[in-house]
Amino acid sequence: MGREIYEAIADGILGGGVYALMAVGLTLIFGVLDIINIAQGILVVLGAYLSYALSVHLHIDLFVGLLITVPTMFVIGVAIQWLFIRPLRGRDRASMSLLAAYAVALIIEGALYRVFGPNYVVLTASYVTSSVHLFGFYLPDIYLYGFALAVACVAALYLLLYRTRFGRSVRATMQDQTAARLIGIDVNRVAAVTFGIGVAVTAIGGMMFGATSGGFNPNSGYDLISRLLAIIILGGLGSIGGALAAAVFMTTAEALVDIWSPDWAVVVFYVALVLVLVIRPSGLFGRAPARAQ
Amino acid sequence: MTSWAGNRAIQRGGRTLPALAALAVVAVLAVFPLAVTNATVTTIAVDTLVFAAAAVAWNIFSGYCGYISLGHAVFFGTGAYTIGIAARAWHLNGDPVFALLPLAGGVAAAVSVPLGLIALRVRRHTFVVITIAFFFIAQLAATNLSWTGGSSGILAPSPNWAATTFNDPFYYVGLALLVATTAASWLIRGSRFGLQLRAIRDDEDRAAGLGVRTMPVKLAAFVISAIVTGMAGGLWFYFIGQAIPQFAFDPLFDLSVVVMAFFGGLGTISGPLLGALIIEPAQQWLTLQYTNEYLSEILLGALFLAVILGLPRGVIPTAGEKITALRARRGRVPAREAVTQAGQAGQAAP
Numbered sequence: 001m002g003r004e005i006y007e008a009i010a011d012g013i014l015g016g017g018v019y020a021l022m023a024v025g026l027t028l029i030f031g032v033l034d035i036i037n038i039a040q041g042i043l044v045v046l047g048a049y050l051s052y053a054l055s056v057h058l059h060i061d062l063f064v065g066l067l068i069t070v071p072t073m074f075v076i077g078v079a080i081q082w083l084f085i086r087p088l089r090g091r092d093r094a095s096m097s098l099l100a101a102y103a104v105a106l107i108i109e110g111a112l113y114r115v116f117g118p119n120y121v122v123l124t125a126s127y128v129t130s131s132v133h134l135f136g137f138y139l140p141d142i143y144l145y146g147f148a149l150a151v152a153c154v155a156a157l158y159l160l161l162y163r164t165r166f167g168r169s170v171r172a173t174m175q176d177q178t179a180a181r182l183i184g185i186d187v188n189r190v191a192a193v194t195f196g197i198g199v200a201v202t203a204i205g206g207m208m209f210g211a212t213s214g215g216f217n218p219n220s221g222y223d224l225i226s227r228l229l230a231i232i233i234l235g236g237l238g239s240i241g242g243a244l245a246a247a248v249f250m251t252t253a254e255a256l257v258d259i260w261s262p263d264w265a266v267v268v269f270y271v272a273l274v275l276v277l278v279i280r281p282s283g284l285f286g287r288a289p290a291r292a293q
Numbered sequence: 294m295t296s297w298a299g300n301r302a303i304q305r306g307g308r309t310l311p312a313l314a315a316l317a318v319v320a321v322l323a324v325f326p327l328a329v330t331n332a333t334v335t336t337i338a339v340d341t342l343v344f345a346a347a348a349v350a351w352n353i354f355s356g357y358c359g360y361i362s363l364g365h366a367v368f369f370g371t372g373a374y375t376i377g378i379a380a381r382a383w384h385l386n387g388d389p390v391f392a393l394l395p396l397a398g399g400v401a402a403a404v405s406v407p408l409g410l411i412a413l414r415v416r417r418h419t420f421v422v423i424t425i426a427f428f429f430i431a432q433l434a435a436t437n438l439s440w441t442g443g444s445s446g447i448l449a450p451s452p453n454w455a456a457t458t459f460n461d462p463f464y465y466v467g468l469a470l471l472v473a474t475t476a477a478s479w480l481i482r483g484s485r486f487g488l489q490l491r492a493i494r495d496d497e498d499r500a501a502g503l504g505v506r507t508m509p510v511k512l513a514a515f516v517i518s519a520i521v522t523g524m525a526g527g528l529w530f531y532f533i534g535q536a537i538p539q540f541a542f543d544p545l546f547d548l549s550v551v552v553m554a555f556f557g558g559l560g561t562i563s564g565p566l567l568g569a570l571i572i573e574p575a576q577q578w579l580t581l582q583y584t585n586e587y588l589s590e591i592l593l594g595a596l597f598l599a600v601i602l603g604l605p606r607g608v609i610p611t612a613g614e615k616i617t618a619l620r621a622r623r624g625r626v627p628a629r630e631a632v633t634q635a636g637q638a639g640q641a642a643p
Contacts, residue, residue, distance in 0.1 A: 036418050087602055094417065095361045096601055099555060102548055103597030110590030222544055226429050229422045237418060263437045270426040277423060278411055 004259050012252025014143040015212070017150035020247035022205035022224075023231040024154060024240055025198035031174040031238035032194040035085065035097040039105035041225025043199055046108055047073055047206025048216055052121055062125050062207055063145070069203040077199025080104055081192050105221065112218035120215035128211050146208040153204060154244065157197070161240070170194055174238065230273045311563075319472060326464050335460040337577045342467030343529045345569035347546075348553040349474045350521035353481060354514045355551075356560040359494030360413070363547045364424030367431040368519040370541035371404050372397035372526030374435065377447035377536055387453035390531055391466055394524045401523025402516050409515040413508060416497070425547075432542035446537030449530055463532045470528065471566075474521045479562050481517075490514055494560070549576070556600050558607030567608060572596075 022044055029037045047069055054065040084100045127141040161167035172180040173190045181187050209224070210216055231250055235242025250269050258265040322342075326335055347369065355362050375397040380390055412423040435441045454462060481487045489510045492500035501507050530536045550565075553572050557564030575596070579589035604611055 030418070036421065084598060084602065088605065095421075096555075096605055098361070098421065099548075099552065100598060100601045103594045103601065106594030106597065107591050110587045110594065113587035113590070226425055230426060233419055233422045264433075267430055267433045267437075270430045273426050274411060274423070274430075277415060277419070 005256065008255035008259055009252055010139065011143075012255035013248055014139070014147045015255070016248030016251035017147040018205055018208040018212070019227065019231060019251055020244045021150040021153055021201050022209075023228050023235070023243040023247050024157060025201040025205075026228050027232045027235065027238055027240060027243045028157075028170075029195055029198035030232065031240075032170060033081075033085065033097075033191050035094060035101070036229070037101050037195070037198065038098055038225060038229075039080070039101040039108065040198075040202060040228055041223070042105040042108045042112075042218075042221030043073065043076070043202040044206040044209055044224050045216060045218060045221045046076075046112065047203040048123065048210030049112060049116055049121075049206075050203065051207040051210055052116075052123055055123060055125070062123060062211065063149075066204060066207060069207070070200050073203040074196040074200035078192050078196040080199070081195035085195070086188065086191070105225075109218045109221060116218065118217055118219070120217045121210075122213075122215045123207065123210040125211070140212075142208070142211050146212070149204060150208070153201060157201075158240070160197075166190075166193070227269055230269045234273050234276055315475075319468075322468055326458075326461050330457075332460065333581070335464060337574050339460055339463045339467055339532055340529075340577060341570060341573040342464065342471050343525050343532070344549065344553065344573045345566055346467065346471040346474045347522050347525045348550045348565035348569040349471070349478050350518045350525070351550045352554045352560065352565040353474075353478050353521075354518035356554055356565065357482065357487060357490040357494065358511055358514055359560075360416070360420050360511065361551065362424045362515075362518075363421055363551065364408075364412075364426075364428040365518070365522050365550060366542050366544070366546040367408070367427050368401040368405060368522035369526035369529070369543075369546055370431060370435060370536070370538075371401045372523030372528075373530035373536040373541045374441055374447060375400040375523070376527040376530050377442075377449060378440065380450040381447070386450045388462070390450050390452075391462070391528075394466070394470075394527050397527030398520040398524040401519045401526070405516050405519030406512070409512045413511045413515065428542060428544070428547065432538050435538040435542060441538075444538060446535055446541070449534045449536070451534075452531070463528065467528055470521070470524055475562065475566060477517070477521075481514075482562055486510065486513070491560070549573070552597055552600070555607060556604070558609035558611075561607070561609045564607050564609040 022040065026037060026040045029035065029040075050069040050072060051062055051065050054060040054068060055062055060068070080101075084104060085097050088096045088100065125142075127145060129140075131138045131140045132144065159167075161170060169180065169185040169190050172183070172185055173187055173194075177187055180190075209220075213220070227250070231246045232243050234250065235244070235246035250272065253268045253272060254265050257268045325338060329335060329338075347365070351362065351365050354360065372394075376390065376393050379385070379393050379396060385393065408427050412420055412427065415423060436444050441447065452459070452462070481490075489500065489505045492503070492505055493507055493511060497507055526541070530541065533540075549572070553568035554565040555568070556572060557566065557568030576589070576593060579592055583589045583592075
């Protein structure tokens with residue numbers, strides 16, 4: 001029993017790294033644009049299918065393929081923001097953008113069904129099935145590589161946000177859009193690039209998800225987005241550190257409950273979310289909610 | 294305030310016309326199954342009535358007080374399962390099953406109170422996500438609990454009337470539910486309660502400062518909305534004949550209802566109704582046309598985007614603005630007043 005618990009914790013932490021990466025993209029988009037990108041789930045699935053197409057048809061390695069899929073997803077993200085999110089104005093902008101993102105998600109889902117069909121597929125490579133013996137546990141290689149990549153990406157995002165001029169303008173826009181505009185920041189450009197970055201990480205998340213989830217189809221986006229939303233709310237909307245902590249916390253909790261009952265493990269996400277919000281409505285690391293305008 | 298005075302003037306001037314239009318719509322809907330007997334068409338019609346009632350009910354809460362709920366499928370599914378479990382336990386078949394609909398509404402109300410007490414503590418995006426979380430908890434509970442029939446779901450009691458007019462009882466019960474809900478929506482909108490809800494939508498903190506007890510007001514709207522949604526879910530279940538967790542608690546239900554309300558005009562009385570009467574038949578027709586090709590999903594998404602980008606405030610408020618502008622051009626309303634009215638048209642439109 002003790003051994004199972006340690007294994008669950010190891011799985012949870014390794015899996016949490018991947019969710020953290022996807023959630024950071026989502027919370028970054030929220031922080032800068034003040035919208036919930038409900039299409040993030042299906043974009044992860046799209047990223048997974050891109051990796052699938054590259055590996056099956058062109059025999060490109062999953063990790064090498066990221067060199068193609070990440071820029072592609074970045075461009076898709078910028079295009080979505082520019083075409084469908086940027087034109088929205090007015091009092092209901094927040095809820096309208098949520099619906100616009102949902103419409104985009106529906107279109108992508110329909111397109112994926114048409115191209116790839118409803119059958120479940122899985123990403124395969126030699127390191128997906130092999131595992132390494134470490135500290136007395138067998139850890140799948142893909143989890144280790146993916147975790148390392150996720151940590152590297154989150155670190156790179158951190159450096160980008162806190163050590164570069166662009167990062168400063170992103171953070172300024174997150175704090176106060178009007179003031180950022182006044183000191184000469186091109187808020188539209190910051191918004192488009194941020195959306196692009198937030199979507200680009202789904203290429204990596206999608207590849208990992210496709211390799212570790214045991215099969216996915218175009219419908220997998222719903223499950224993903226609800227988990228990601230639970231993570232970013234738990235971590236406090238717009239808080240990057242919060243998203244990281246919440247992702248690891250959630251996946252570990254899920255892995256632990258999974259020992260006892262696989263059926264109910266999925267609910268842990270949402271029950272934890274509800275419990276935390278009853279006690280602390282702004283999330284674990286969130287700022288107190290600003291006065292609603 | 295001047296804008297209120299403008300509102301009043303519009304309401305006084307145009308009260309008979311909407312009443313007559315409403316009567317005409319009800320009359321047309323009442324004779325519809327007599328004129329059209331094609332089973333495919335009447336099946337779509339029953340579905341449309343169920344969704345229209347749900348959209349109007351959703352709007353009573355989300356449209357009036359501005360809290361966008363993406364979790365109303367919880368109440369829809371609760372209603373469905375209530376009918377299924379109650380009819381199984383009491384061995385009911387045929388007409389008496391319709392008498393269980395208030396029970397479906399009651400159980401949905403009982404579920405909505407604790408959910409509302411938790412979710413209504415947070416605002417905006419967080420509220421939206423909490424409602425989504427409730428939705429997934431409900432779906433998983435329906436799948437995993439022993440008395441809900443698990444993933445194979447639950448069968449509806451069997452109707453015992455003739456096959457030729459099979460859809461008619463469902464149609465008229467659905468129509469009655471829709472008319473009652475729309476009447477409730479109209480009464481609430483003009484009442485003190487409705488004004489309090491809209492004050493919360495515009496500025497909750499200021500409304501609280503002015504003495505609106507925001508929590509009970511929001512919760513009351515949430516519960517009213519849940520009751521109707523539960524009854525709509527119960528009717529839908531009896532009509533479809535079966536409920537499995539994925540379809541009784543369907544994410545597409547949530548989003549369809551929201552899009553219907555947005556399409557017609559959020560927070561208006563006739564907007565969600567109009568949205569449902571246009572979008573649901575279109576959606577059903579597309580699904581029938583392109584069964585296995587998933588084209589309906591793509592087209593639906595494109596339609597959503599066109600509505601959101603082209604008619605961001607919905608058909609009814611936009612039409613209200615256009616009419617006011619047209620009157621102003623004809624010189625019936627002084628231009629300056631027309632501008633103020635156009636600004637208020639979103640609230641003034643019936």
